[in-house]
Amino acid sequence: MRRRLSDFGAKRQHGDAGEQTVEHASVDALVGQAGTVLAKGPVALIFVEDDTELATTLRHHLQCGFTQVVAFMPDAFDLPKDVEGKVHRVPFDCGPADAVFDTVNKLIDAVPAGTWMYYCYNTEYLFFPFCENRSVAEMLTFHTEERRDAMLAYVIDLYAGDLKAHPNAVALENACLDKSGYYAQSRKDPATGHPRERQLDFFGGLRWRYEEHIPRNSRKIDRIALFKAKPGLRLLSDHTFNDQEYNTYACPWHHNLTAAICSFRTAKALKRNPGSAFDIDTFRWHNSTNFEWHSRQLLDLGLMEPGQWF
Secondary structure, eight states: OOOOGGGGGOOOOOTTOOSSOEEOSSHHHHHHHHHHHTOSSOEEEEEOSSSTTHHHHHHHHHHHTOSEEEEEEOTTSOOOGGGTTSOEEEEOOOOSTTHHHHHHHHHHHHSOTTOEEEEEETTEEEEOTTTTTSOHHHHHHHHHHTTOSEEEEEEEEOEESOTTTOTTSOOSTTEEEESSOOEEEEEEOTTTOSEEEEEEEEEOHHHHHTGGGSOGGGOOOEEEEEEEOOTTOOBOTTSOBSSGGGGOSSOSSSOOOOEEEEEOHHHHHHHHSHHHHTTOSOOOOTTEEEOOSSHHHHHHTTSSOOTTOO
């Protein structure tokens, strides 16, 4: 079943989100109040790099069932009218290299230990098994019962099927993804040179096909996007954590849930960057397929895992 794009505006229960938009003066102001205003998770942190599909990004994550959604965005951008009253707004500039990671780490320290958190950027959309009729809170409750404190997500590149019609490479109605071409390599412990247990580096999508235009440290598609806050936990610049168990894809006993973040970020960057923009007339190739905006397609393609959750 193809998900209708009008669903991005549909009303859905999303926990105890406030009745009015809370505007915070700065990241530090939010951090000072996080123990109260972000005390009940799961909390979604949305980092806004530009104004492309800002409204649909925020709507989508509200519909996922996050109790609180925080939009970190430049003052120059307007918050979409239909999400006012449902999100926290924080002035923010994604430009500095470590700004996002530093902000996530400040909030990890500020929220109550055990709070589930999630982070992404605009033009990115979280999907998880059965998300059409189950909430992210339900999924994380099950994941917690399996004694898991983090969840691996694959960042699946989306791109416009027609770049002439959509030169910025973003088109929800005409979105495509690669149906194959994904692979994994063992992740070595730099201290020993041996593979780390239950950890892999995953590759594929546009970052693999156009790797000559992608910095080496940005080519992986794995991101530990959902995680429990705890004292001393730190998000690193490669989207992993300083606690190695958080970086595992499964527990020692069986397969666990994984999620997918369907993202236009790489396509946008490749078409924005002068070094690659003029080399790319189309992102389509023989392994392209239309994105159906439905978790079943991602499950069928093996791009996320239901584990023991049925």
